[in-house]
Amino acid sequence: MAKRGTMSGKSGQPTINDVARLAEVSKKTVSRVINRSPLLNEETRERVEKVIRDLGYVPNPQARALALRRNFLVGLIHDNPNAQMVLNMQHGILEALSGTDFEMIVRPVDRTSPMMLQDVRTFLERQRLFGVVILPPISENDALADLCEELNCRYVRIGSAELDDADHMVASNDREVVREATEHLIHQGHKLIGLVEGPDGFRSAQERRLGFEDALKSAGLPLPRSLIARGNYTFETGVTAANRLFDLSPRPTAIFASNDEMAAGVVFAARERGIIVPDDLSIIGFDDTPIAAHIWPPLTTVRWPIVSMARAAARKLVGDIVGGESAEPQPSVLPSMLVKRSSVAPPPS
Amino acid sequence: MAKRGTMSGKSGQPTINDVARLAEVSKKTVSRVINRSPLLNEETRERVEKVIRDLGYVPNPQARALALRRNFLVGLIHDNPNAQMVLNMQHGILEALSGTDFEMIVRPVDRTSPMMLQDVRTFLERQRLFGVVILPPISENDALADLCEELNCRYVRIGSAELDDADHMVASNDREVVREATEHLIHQGHKLIGLVEGPDGFRSAQERRLGFEDALKSAGLPLPRSLIARGNYTFETGVTAANRLFDLSPRPTAIFASNDEMAAGVVFAARERGIIVPDDLSIIGFDDTPIAAHIWPPLTTVRWPIVSMARAAARKLVGDIVGGESAEPQPSVLPSMLVKRSSVAPPPS
DNA sequence: GTTGCTTATGACACCGGTTTCCAATACCGT
DNA sequence: ACGGTATTGGAAACCGGTGTCATAAGCAAC
Missing domain, CATH: 3.40.50.2300 (Response regulator)
Structure with missing residues (x-):
């Protein structure tokens, strides 16, 4: 449990300074522990990690976002009228994100609006998203992908067919x-x-x-x-x-x-x-x-395979960050399947 | 259009320092303009506002979040199996938020999980949300509302019946x-x-x-x-x-x-x-x-009236911030209506 | 014993805002 | 001309992390 009473901030949450003080190291060293820096004495790391655990310390996402100029948010961009599909995608993404520092932020867009690209640009620039998952049908819009490139925002498109670049694509057959x-x-x-x-x-x-x-x-x-x-x-x-x-x-x-x-x-x-x-x-x-x-x-x-596609897409985005070396490459093509119910019969004779 | 070349940051976005320098005032004054401080010379304000417009300056949300200890994010908490409803709610909220500095972040929860409250607590503490909109049926959970109170996070519940506290509730009849x-x-x-x-x-x-x-x-x-x-x-x-x-x-x-x-x-x-x-x-x-x-x-x-309810809920949350004095109070009860189609007829005789 | 290299750590500036505190100026009555 | 009171603007600290660079320690080679 978190021992209170030694915190510097009055908001209740311990900060990196609290950890540093209690572990008798500098902020920077704590930062190294958090970010899994390899050049770090094993003994020191364990000491700091113990303090982190004892304190229940969690790095402040806002501060990290400011310093890194990059938010720990994955955006979901869609213009999909199919609510069930969008929601399943959301679940898939959140599933992949759960247990990480990432959260999901949703952005429906209007494909028919001439302001669409400008809106998305403002959105990405301002929020400094870590990356975005783009749902069909807007995922077919190449200008959008180019925009992401330009703004240095990672992206994965979900679609119906394999594109050239497997890193930026999850598709079904x-x-x-x-x-x-x-x-x-x-x-x-x-x-x-x-x-x-x-x-x-x-x-x-x-x-x-x-x-x-x-x-x-x-x-x-x-x-x-x-x-x-x-x-x-x-x-x-x-x-x-x-x-x-x-x-x-x-x-x-x-x-x-x-x-x-x-x-x-x-x-x-x-x-x-x-x-x-x-x-x-x-x-x-x-x-x-x-x-x-x-x-x-x-x-x-x-x-x-909606949920799996979304999960794969999100993992592709954040995999190398949260997974470390253990991040497995995510599949780019996931198979659909035929579900047989009662609307098919032989033709009338 | 934004004139480039005078920026301090290399990322392309102008900062408050750029504005201050070009307007020949201090950061603090710019901050006062942004936050609509009343004690400010009208002439100065206009000068600063002009520079802001010319530069296309927008305050960095991450920096503000850090300084204010409060994010410009509205959370949507739901455990709703009805995808269409959830998505419509999302649209309603985003509609209310569009044109403001706020964004929406979605959080499905599992009502049956014993960890639910703890999960939400971590979520709210870490993200320091500005406020949350809670969808039915989880909106009926009083412990969740209490948690929001405790964490000093504004909230609005959407439900089926008027509760005591109109500030925290939007309902239908x-x-x-x-x-x-x-x-x-x-x-x-x-x-x-x-x-x-x-x-x-x-x-x-x-x-x-x-x-x-x-x-x-x-x-x-x-x-x-x-x-x-x-x-x-x-x-x-x-x-x-x-x-x-x-x-x-x-x-x-x-x-x-x-x-x-x-x-x-x-x-x-x-x-x-x-x-x-x-x-x-x-x-x-x-x-x-x-x-x-x-x-x-x-x-x-x-x-x-799903979309209107969500919109009203979101406006309730952010209204006094973005609306200034002009923020109209939002209704707490919105009427449903009967939609007559073909599944009703007189009984067989 | 000094040099040179590697590894582990810390000091300090910085991200881009807000807030605190204080100084400067203008306005006022006497 | 004088001190007192509002307004306004600025310097510096702060929010809580990260980056850069310097430095200390340990050790092989000369």
Whole structure:
């Protein structure tokens, strides 16, 4: 327990000076102990460490931030409409940060705002963040990454496909797993499969579409342009896109939607038309958000390794600081998996 | 634009010393300007302010935090499983904080952990937060509020019912609006209405149950114990509770569930049994999470003024600092509203 | 015994603000 | 012209750490 009564500060917390005085060394030596400096007598270190333990001393983050010109904060930058995903990412990051001196600070941004970059710049400059984790879809914005470089702020982007620089990236294998998902539909006997793809210009949308095409191609199935409808990852656009596909004749017997929200929109639209899922129509989504499990029928979908990705990203950022030499390199690509539920069945005969 | 070349620091950001030098005053005077000290020559102030603008000077948060022994951070403490709500709260807080010097730092906690209080104590002591906003359900924990008092950390709790201390509380009128929701069912002709209530010991659960009882009582309807099933705010317990109510004979023709997740569970269970919503069974939920609008049929539910509550809470915390004399007092009770969708209809005849 | 090198430690300035205390100036009544 | 009282500005200490550089001790080599 902390023995009180010998503190210099009146705020109750012991300072580095208290430790130095009690251990009969200089501040600097205590600082060396804190920062695991190698050039330090083992005996001295132990003596200081004992005082630190006895006192319950913890270095003041504000003072360190000032002296180091760098805060012990990891920022989370996102413009993600998917609350569950953002929150899971937060948990993943905090998990990686727990037990370290780092805390997390959250920064939603508005991709459509012309001030976005300027805002982020001000934010990073002022807070002097140790590093940031950038969530999709804003993680695809290269200007943002360049800004981090420029401001000397470490960063890790989370995304759908591996980029050049593994140090700044954690991704999942979207293309591969979507191919797998589509093949699952093909194996059920579907031949006319629609795609509700994500918005133009999104890496994730592109990757998922490529995976979809891979599967059809290697199965020798045709893919007319009409079977592809675009949405923008929202429920409503899922409904619209589905209706466009339902108007086709012959109607597709299965649909892959690039995310769960749109897939839920497809289910919704099907119900409005009296199309029974999965009897008349099989559906696969992507993300495994709670809605996927909770609508009827429960959606077959792809589960992103969200928490692990966030954890890996945060560890990449702070690993060499907190881990010392024992910091293992973090993986850059984590596998997604297909979660089979009840929205897929063989096509009607 | 900032004129470079006259800075003392090499990091690019101008410091208070730069401002002082260019304005030909002392640091202290600049500090007085920044902190809106009243005893200051108007002319001097303007001169300094001009230099500040020209230089694009912004005080260094780390240095201020060290000197003031108080960080410019507002913490968000939550143990909420509802991602959408947490994220909306985050947005509300950030909205209130935007344009100020404050940033938000997020701290999920585990209510069930015996270390919870200790963890939060360490967190608050170390980070020297300016204040915290506490989300339900952990906001009902009085020990946590006491801890904040003890550590001299401002706090605002967000909850379901008004507490004694309006300065530390922002709430919604759950009881009233649930009464209204239940009366909506009664007006449709329902006489046998089930309640899927929230977990024991939760203020929100209690308030909502009271509102439910209020409505039945004033309509002269009986409320046998068997019509009340308890869940713990999760989808799965909603399913279980619904099945218990479905086993009743006669079966209730309407169900109010204390949150949307459980309401979604009720819908799910109904479908499993072939009970048609809303023809055979009307359902009302609470929260207006995205799932409410996206399942079939879309749920009639109660919308909490989440963003406004969070905004009000954050303004309560920082209002007197950033607002100066113009800081308006923030409301402590914000009204919820009933959102009518398609899950309610008259009972089968 | 002196030189030269390595290792362990300390003195002191510094990060960029705030606060305390005091001096200087202006304003005032007599 | 004089002392007394508000206002204002400045010097220096401080918040609690880190960086730079100097120095002392220990030891091999000359």
